[in-house]
Amino acid sequence: MNHSEKQTTAQPKTVALFVSDVHLNPGLPKTTTAFLHFLKTEGKQTQQLYLLGDLFEYWVGDDDLNDPYNQSIAKALRELSVAGVQLFWIAGNRDFLVGEEFAAWTGMQRLLDPSIITISGKKMVICHGDAQCTDDIGYMQFRKQVRDPQWQANFLSLPLLQRKNIVQGMRESSKSEQSHKDMAIMDVNHDAIDALFLSSGCDYLIHGHTHRPALHVQQGKSRYVLPDWDCETTPPRGGWIAINAQGDIQRVSLDSERAVHQ
Template sequence: MNQTTLFIADLHLSAGRPDITAAFLRFMQQEAVHAEALYVLGDLFEFSIGDDEPSPLNDEVAAAFKACVEQGTPVYFIHGNRDFMVGRRFARQAGVILLPEHKVIDLYGERTLIMHGDTLCIDDAGYQRYRRVTRWGWLQWLFLRLPLTFRMNIADGIRSKSAQSKEVKVMQVMDVNQAEVERQMQRYKVRSLIHGHTHRPDMHTLYIKEQAAQRVVLGDWYTQGSVLVVSPQGMELQNRVLPAS
């Protein structure tokens, strides 16, 4: 097993993009199984309407995670804004460990905060209101008791509305708020932060109370795969080629 820890996010797996699914499965079989750990920081799926959804894709993904875990690589999962309905049944099926939305881990001696990243985008007030409402436990309880076809229609409507909203929002609104980044890093007493959500892969240097800190943003998997590879020697954002459709 290599002394590396891997991070991915924003794959948005769906039946309509088999090339992304193929790239993910290849990554799981050829890379993840050799790592010390794999962290999935949200939006693994394009949308989730509950663990009871009959989905060959979900079963295939769960099987890939399970095979990885059984070969000795633990898989950790943080919910994103698209797949926050992924629940304990899927976690048991896949053998993954569900983490809270903000989690501090020891990454080769460095206290590191990991999250999906949507909570940092506080300038997007409309989205933050939507996020608060959709995380209400009683509302999720009611949603899961609706017929599957009704839930699918709701999900299609939300996706369509989200796409329209992105077209009119300025890019700055959909990006992280720098003051919120610093506030969260100070709150959790870290100098290293890893997240996804914004689809803007980069490694940012910042200063918190005159001390150097780092914010790493994972990329999406729309046109190429994006993997953060971390070892005791450092970290590197790497790309992966998607197979031809």
């Protein structure tokens, strides 16, 4: 096979990767290892990496960046940005307090939720996904409260240890509440999704949050849902979405099985 034949058979270059709901924390060492491996392999072979929320199990403020575990994740992200990979961040419901210091340290750009981007000629809207779970009235009220700038300023003024204790209590309360909720309530609302497609003028949507990885196609519009990560379980969960230079959208699992959609 000559050089020109190799070029024609080569796989199109990956342009962008999307990942969410990794829920990184020291209690998930296998998940942490898998994600760091993803950054060193797939991450270094793309032009852009989009982190669509809940990268961390929780984030209580950028002054926790000195924590050794948090520092190890931040360093891995910084290595990518130094290598020339563009990093983009949309806050999740667990790590919405990631701020300018973390962004500057890692070299990433924070985006609004939702945001409209164009990848390989495809105009798409991206978001975390929690704002579209409008059937969960209790959560929507909580979300409105904690996204309020004054609430955040008050919370961030508390001592670091106190913030961690408060968040730990919130996590336990959330687990208890979710165990009594109908699963359908915690999924996205179809009217909210339709409204997002309409307001954005996009035919493609990528989001996470629901932990229900799938491709939903309706009326010519495609909604891609990212998986959550948990490598402590058997089989392990995790994966990402990749878009190549030809505009092919691929859903990729941790075992590298790829479902390709045009």
